[in-house]
Amino acid sequence: MRSTPIFFFSLLFLFNGFLATAQNSFFNAAEGQYWLSTDLHIHTVFSDGAVWPSIRVEEARREGLDLIAMTEHLEYQPHEEDIPHPDRNRSYILASDMIQEGEKLQVINGSEITREMPPGHINAVFIKDANALLHKDSLTGIQQANKQGAFVFWNHPNWDAHRKDGIARLEPFHKFLIQNKLLHGIEVVNETTFSEEALALALEHKLTILGTSDIHGLTDWAHNLSKGGHRPMTFVSVRDKSAEAVKEALFNRQTVVWFNDLIIGQEALIAKLIQENIDFDTPSYAEDLNLMKVKVTNKSSLSFQMEYTGEYSFHQRSSVFTLPAKASIELIIKTKTKEKSIELPFRILNAVIGPKRFLDNTFLVK
Ligand SMILES: [Zn+2]
Numbered sequence: 001m002r003s004t005p006i007f008f009f010s011l012l013f014l015f016n017g018f019l020a021t022a023q024n025s026f027f028n029a030a031e032g033q034y035w036l037s038t039d040l041h042i043h044t045v046f047s048d049g050a051v052w053p054s055i056r057v058e059e060a061r062r063e064g065l066d067l068i069a070m071t072e073h074l075e076y077q078p079h080e081e082d083i084p085h086p087d088r089n090r091s092y093i094l095a096s097d098m099i100q101e102g103e104k105l106q107v108i109n110g111s112e113i114t115r116e117m118p119p120g121h122i123n124a125v126f127i128k129d130a131n132a133l134l135h136k137d138s139l140t141g142i143q144q145a146n147k148q149g150a151f152v153f154w155n156h157p158n159w160d161a162h163r164k165d166g167i168a169r170l171e172p173f174h175k176f177l178i179q180n181k182l183l184h185g186i187e188v189v190n191e192t193t194f195s196e197e198a199l200a201l202a203l204e205h206k207l208t209i210l211g212t213s214d215i216h217g218l219t220d221w222a223h224n225l226s227k228g229g230h231r232p233m234t235f236v237s238v239r240d241k242s243a244e245a246v247k248e249a250l251f252n253r254q255t256v257v258w259f260n261d262l263i264i265g266q267e268a269l270i271a272k273l274i275q276e277n278i279d280f281d282t283p284s285y286a287e288d289l290n291l292m293k294v295k296v297t298n299k300s301s302l303s304f305q306m307e308y309t310g311e312y313s314f315h316q317r318s319s320v321f322t323l324p325a326k327a328s329i330e331l332i333i334k335t336k337t338k339e340k341s342i343e344l345p346f347r348i349l350n351a352v353i354g355p356k357r358f359l360d361n362t363f364l365v366k
């Protein structure tokens, strides 16, 4: 009888340990590397958002984010009468003051330079002083942000308030910004939208691929967190977890976007993420059968839609199946003869590498 509570507490401890690990990373990375989760577009009552900055920090903690940027509209201040907001860094100061030493979550300073199209809305993150970006013309604000070493990106280029057809396209002003290295990234995902045209622009003009929540209300309401949903996030591939490393990786376009059940990014980075998160164990055969059994593990928080494109067939499933998040399945492959190793080519239907393009990846099973 006396061992029961100890046993119970050990179980509890194990369970808590599991939860902590599960929340630590959404995507597994190679040894010495990390896929850090970021949201670089967030509003509070200091522009047109509905909540105080502290709620943004609490949300990000609950959702397991590594880094968020506070990006209030510089010019659009609908709460001005109640919150005069003379210092445009205030939202960042309040949020970052909550962060404890050694905490996983980091908060960085940012601003949304808000204009009609063109150029529309431009975010500057990793800024030093938001007040210095307040200018009559948006170009001066963007130049000031660049002077501060900011990472600058184009927000919701597909926004239907600016583009009646929802199609993202460059104006001469955007081309000018890109050519002069004043604009470094583009939102391919904003809030609840995904723009294939913005993805095409990112790939063509070597802009960093970004996905953000642009949250104004509560993330729980907007993204159904209680039912397993998540806000759009940009994952940044880094070798250390510092904000400086995140900034450098953003400039180097080392990002993958996670939006609903999709990952979106450059082919090489999506392939890297897939190889780091899908594992095929050593296969085996029952002595008297020519059916290869192999355990396949998905270490990530995203279920993958797998389409096998090779010659074999499976004993228990069709060539299209789901590989569930943080789980293993068994594949039984009809190899006809006993093989030491085989190659299995797959198309991963929710791994987007371009407009209407999905990752093809061959797994070596041995
Ligand atoms: Zn905006």
Ligand SMILES: [Zn+2]
Residues within 6 Å of the ligand: 041, 043, 112, 155, 214
């Ligand atoms: Zn915004």
